[in-house]
Amino acid sequence: MKILHIVGHIREAGNGFVNAAVDLACLQAKYGHEVSVISSGGEYEELLETYGVKHFLRKEKGGKLLRHFNALKLYWHIFNQFQPDIVHAHIPREVILSRILQFKFQYAIVSTVHNEFQWRAIFTGLADRVIAVSQAVGQSMIRRGIPAEKVRIILNGTLDSPRKRSIEDYPPKKLHQPAILTVAGMQQRKGIADLIDAFKIIAPKFPQAHLYLVGDGPDRLQFEHQAQQTAVSDRIHFEGFQPQPEQYYASADIFVLASHQEPFGLVLTEARKAGCAIVATDVDGIPEALDRGQAGVLVPPKNSGALAEALKQLLQDPERLNLYKQRSKKNLEWFKVDRVVEETLKVYHELYPSS
Structure with missing residues (x-):
C-alpha cells in the first residue's frame, strides 16, 4: 500500500x-x-x-x-x-x-x-x-x-516507539524525594496553575517534597511568576522541554496530569511504564488511559483542592503510594x-x- x-x-x-x-x-x-x-x-x-x-x-x-x-x-x-x-x-x-x-x-x-x-x-x-x-x-x-x-x-x-530507546537506557535524573512530576506543554489547558496551587497547599505538610515541571509553552512565564509568589518557590522546578523525559519518569514518585481538556494523554502511558503513581483529571480520554481509574487516581478538573487531597493521600501513606505504583505498571500491552x-x-x- x-x-x-x-x-x-x-x-x-x-x-x-x-x-x-x-x-x-x-x-x-x-x-x-x-x-x-x-x-x-x-x-x-x-x-x-x-x-x-x-x-x-x-x-x-x-x-x-x-x-x-x-x-x-x-x-x-x-x-x-x-x-x-x-x-x-x-x-x-x-x-x-x-x-x-x-x-x-x-x-x-x-x-x-x-x-x-x-x-x-x-x-x-x-x-x-x-x-x-x-x-x-x-x-x-x-x-x-x-x-x-x-x-x-x-x-x-506510544510504548516501544521507534522514536525512543528503552527506558532502561536512560540513567534516572537525580531528583529530590519525594518527587512530583508533570510532563506537559506550558499552557492553561494543561492545568499547570492548578498543580502549582495544589503543591502550595500540601508543601508545608511534606517539607521534603519537590515539584518538577517538564515542558515549555506560551504560558511558562505566567506559571513561573505564580510559583515565585508562593512560599515554596525553591521547591518548584521548571525544567523546560526535555526530548527524553524518561530520566524524570524513572525518578519520580508521583506523576500528575492536571489537564482541563485531554483527548488521551500519551505521557500517561510513559509514566505508567516507569512505575509512577499517577494522579490525573477525570476528563475526556484520560480515564481510558488509566484503565478507568484502576491505574491511577482520578480527580475533578480545575480543582486544586481535590488535586492536593489526592497528593496528600499518597504522600502520607507509603503503602498506598506503592500500591498505585504497582497498579500503573499493569495492563500495558494494550498501549x-x-x-x-x-x-x-x-x-x-x-x-x-x-x-
Whole structure:
C-alpha cells in the first residue's frame, strides 16, 4: 500500500500528534508499505529516512490564502508523483486540501482527530474515515455531526516507539524525594496553575517534597511568576522541554496530569511504564488511559483542592503510594505502538480491501 501522511511539522518538541504520525509512518514502512510524509520539516527527518520513509518538505510563506494556494500546488505535484492509495491527514486543514484534490487522484482520505477540543476539528469529518484517539473523542465528534459510520476508535499508544530507546537506557535524573512530576506543554489547558496551587497547599505538610515541571509553552512565564509568589518557590522546578523525559519518569514518585481538556494523554502511558503513581483529571480520554481509574487516581478538573487531597493521600501513606505504583505498571500491552499501527492498517483496508 502507498501511504502518505500529512502533518504540520516533525519537530522533536513533545507534540503528541507529531509523535503519533512519526510512529505510524516509521512502522508502516517497516511492515513493508511505501510511506511518505509531507511536513514543514524537523528533527525527525533523519529517523524517517532511517526507516525508508520519503519526506516532502512544505514551506509555509505568505498570508493564509497564499499558504493554502501554495500547499494545493505542492500537493498536486506530490500526489501526481507518489500516487498514494491512502492520504492520512493529521491536521484538519490538510483534510480540506486533500478533499479538494481527490477528484483528480484515486486515493482515500483518513484523518485522525488529535485535538478534538479545537473548533476546526469538525473538518476531519470530510475524510472517508475518521480515527478518534479515545472513546471520549469519538463520541464527541459524533455529537458534533460526524457520521458514526465514519468514526473508528483507535486508542493512542506510544510504548516501544521507534522514536525512543528503552527506558532502561536512560540513567534516572537525580531528583529530590519525594518527587512530583508533570510532563506537559506550558499552557492553561494543561492545568499547570492548578498543580502549582495544589503543591502550595500540601508543601508545608511534606517539607521534603519537590515539584518538577517538564515542558515549555506560551504560558511558562505566567506559571513561573505564580510559583515565585508562593512560599515554596525553591521547591518548584521548571525544567523546560526535555526530548527524553524518561530520566524524570524513572525518578519520580508521583506523576500528575492536571489537564482541563485531554483527548488521551500519551505521557500517561510513559509514566505508567516507569512505575509512577499517577494522579490525573477525570476528563475526556484520560480515564481510558488509566484503565478507568484502576491505574491511577482520578480527580475533578480545575480543582486544586481535590488535586492536593489526592497528593496528600499518597504522600502520607507509603503503602498506598506503592500500591498505585504497582497498579500503573499493569495492563500495558494494550498501549504499545504496534497495536496502533495494526488497527490503523485495518482502517485503511476498509477503503482498499484488496491491498
